Amino acid sequence: MAAPMVNAIYLVSAVNLRLMSPPVKRRPTGRHHGDLRNALLRAALDLVAERGPHGFTLAEASRRAGVSVAAPYKHFADRETLLAELATQGYREQRDRFAAALGSSDDPVEQLAAFASAYVRFAAQEPALFDITFHAGLDKSRFDELAAAGDEVARLLLPVSRRLAPDEDNAFDLLLRVAAAAHGLAVFLRQGLFGMGGEALADTEERAARTARDIARQNGT
Template sequence: MSSPAKRRSTGRHHGDLRNALLRAALELVGEKGPHGFTLAEASRRAGVSVAAPYKHFADRETLLAELATTGYREQYDRFARALGGSEDPVQQLAAFAAAYVRFAAEEPALFDITFHAGLDKSRFAELASAGDELTGLLLPVARRLAPDPDDAYDLLLRVAGAAHGLAVFLRQGLFGVGSGTLADTEEKAARTARAITSG
């Protein structure tokens, strides 16, 4: 008799099983938050046995860590495009802040996993590496405005912190609703970043 992990009751290829579980978990995070679901629920959503996930993921945190890594990589791509629109570091950090807000609005589940799942990066080398790559993309821009490494990191944190706060306010509806709300909040984030970097 085959073990539960090898059972293919749904006829899915193993590679599809991994992706199906990731999609199901992302949907559940969108509905319940990063702490509001179990691997068993993700299995049911994906249409597989509750034992199936353990072939790919040791536990729920391992699955979330893979999604958080995806979140960091998506941010990297978005932020790299934003930085590419200008050679001026003030404008680059303003564009980063606006892109941060848009990421939170367009990928709310990935945003929540990346920032609110409470994952221990020391357990997940790939996640830590993806986070370091993101810092490595942004920190050189801040260094052009604040040559001291500590000052540059502090500047980047202030810009990112302001963008994060505006992104959360946007998602909570504090800026209202409507087709122009996201664009208005992006402009708020860019304006705030310019004020921080110019000050």
């Protein structure tokens, strides 16, 4: 009888130990492989929205994404590389928006006005991408794809200003003045100087369009 009794005690003890042992916690795996890059990009974009493009570290982006602080280095050499990818997305989003705006008219003056309005709208609707694209201080010579995305925007817009300028230099200067005016108005809107909400955005878009028309018409006189 001794052997069966010992075996029974062993079996009961083993069952009790399994019941008493805490379950093993497994880390979620959804973001650790194919989705890691996008999870980090989303986390960084959220942090930029909260703190600006200089207000976070790569380690903070990792924690926000729910991954280890070593995980980002599988995809990004450093924080600037991550921001450069977001800035590239920003330029591509702008190009799509500006292309749609230019398609609203065949008149180059009105096309520049539509571009200026779309510029303000992008800044208001995509504030984090806007800040990364223009305020992160990225060195484009380090990032070929970022430089190429910026060049695509210029190649889209310069043919419009060329129709109103006598040469390449003047065409670039015209486009620069329109973009600078739109940028300033966009920043003022972001700072609340024109009020808040949809009405303020609509008013600022129209103000940017009027300013672009004035600049373009003065350039032609």
